[in-house]
Amino acid sequence: MMRSQILIVDDEKSFVRSMAFALNEAGFHTRSAHTGEDALTLLADEPADLVLLDLRLPGMHGMEVLAEVTRLYPGLPVIMISAHGDTRAAVQAVKAGATDYLTKPFALDELLHIIDTVTDRARMQEELDYHRQRSANASGLVGSSQAMQALWQTLQRVAASSTGRVLLLGESGTGKAVVARAIHEQSPRADGAFVEINCAALPEQLIEAELFGAEKGAYTGAHQKRSGLVSLAHGGTLFLDEIGELPLSLQAKFLHFLENGDYRPVGATASHTADVRVVAATNRSLEEEVRAGRFREDLYFRLNVIELTIPPLRERGEDLQELLDRFIEAQAREEGCRPVTIPPETLERLQAYKWPGNVRELRNLVERLTILHPGQRIRPDQLPHEFHPGPGSASDQATTTSLEQKLEQTERQMIRQALEQTGGHKSKAAEQLGMSRHAFKRRLQRLGLI
Structure with a gap:
């Protein structure tokens, strides 16, 4: 694994030598500079993953160096180092763009803890940027049907509003995650993070730590402090898919967070605050879950400030061709082959289908056809068995059962x-x-x- 590159900027040569030795022993690679001008030259020659910057330097002051670093290398973490009497200035430096600060003298463990926290935060941000880029290249909301146009108009109004709670309803596979991301990208929070969690995919004992974070040693296997998704989504959007699967034991804590933005990481003694827009989604009736005692009524009403229902694909007949074109092009690019083509007789068969799996089922069908019949003109008999009318077929059963x-x-x-x-x-x-x-x-x- 590549070691993190740390640039130490301080005019006390003995301090720099001791810091470099300790950090090298801890597994980091270090470079050093004794003036702000030298530091900027080193950064221009070779990038760093983190900068330890002394506040008082000969020549350029530490605040001036900080201003240049944040201007030239946005996103590069900078930890300010101040003398005992410069704490107020160090706090001002954090407000000006520094990631954190340390006051001399400090223990090595304290320095390593801050470095770990900062690098962990930077790594998560890189992951967010990666997923955001992937999402930008993926299929978004597609369709010119009346149902989708109405949804899009409502979505834009909701996204631009100040509401912090949105509930998405719809059958499985209708694209609730796509709608949630569209709400985020059309909102003033678009520059913030879009963080997604599937409440049904995590073990019950880990959901709280995943949401709110955990202190080191808070539970078996918690070998280091971890940031929760709520913290990561600060200033952005938190999307909770399958909200109905949130354990009852955690619903009260989540309700408290929705009320005032306060939460407490597992094992922590102090509360934290996060400003997030919460978008929740479910393919089931939460009202029925409340009546059955599986979902808190107060949490349901707190989530259900704005409710959007995603139409199923069978109610979006005129969108089928547009969705097909989008998925066929994307899948051919993914497989590195020529796209399949859908002649009128095959399209007619697809349009007669009820699509119980909705848009997800359509996308999966296109993937299957592209892999098995690359570049071919798809005949009706090349479609899976459920697309062929007859006793026991999906088309026949749809008339007798919901x-x-x-x-x-x-x-x-x-x-x-x-x-x-x-x-x-x-x-x-x-x-x-x-x-x-x-x-x-x-x-x-x-x-x-x-």
Whole structure:
């Protein structure tokens, strides 16, 4: 693994030597400068991952060096070092763009802790930038149907508003995560982070730490302090998918956070504050969950400030061609092959389908066809069996049973199969299905299997 590059800027040569030795022993690579001018020259020659900058320097003052570094290298973390009487100036430096500050004399452990915190924050920001770039290249909201135009107009009004709570409703696969990101990107918070968490995908005992962070040693395996997603989303948007799977034990704490923005990391004694817009999504009726005692009524009303319902694909018939074109082009680029083509007779078959899996199912179909038949003209008989009318087909069943009943039947069958394969062991069955034990238990209750 490449070692972090740290530039030490201080006019006390003995201090620089001791810091360089200690940091090198700790696994970092260091360079040093004794003036601000030399520091800027070194940065121009070779970038650094972090700068330790003394406040009082000969020639250029530390604040002047800080101003140049933040101007020339935005995002480069700078930790100011001040003498005992310069604490107020160090605080001013943080306000001017420094990441943190230390007051001499300080312990090596204190320095290493701050460096770890700063580099961890920078690493998370790099990950956010990477995912943001990937999302910018992915398919966004597509469709000129009346349903999508109405959704888009409402979305823009909501995004531009000051509301901090939005609830997205819609069937599985309709694109709730895409709508959540669109709300973020159309909002004044667009320059902030968009942070997503799937409440059903994490073990119950880890969701709180994932959301609010945890102190070192707060639980088994917590070998270092970790920042929570709430902290990471400060100034931006926090998207909670499958909010109905949030454990009851955590719902009260999350309600408290929604009320005033305060939260407490696991194992911490002090509270923190974060300013985030919360967008929550579910494919189930939270009202029914409240009546069943699986979701707090006060949390439901606190989340449901603005409610948006994402239309299913079967109600967006005129959008099918546009979505197909977008997915076909993207998948061909991903596979490095010529795109498939959809002739009129195949398109007619696709338009007659009910799309229980919605946009996600369409995207998966395009991926399958591109991989199996690259560059080909797709005939109707090359479509999967569910697209062919006949007894037991999806088209025939749609006239005799509702989509909810059909999905529930499939879900019940998958759960029973997982329980049989694991000898009735619920934790192993949940792991096999890729969900937390808590989410698995809730599904058992909802489906009447316990």
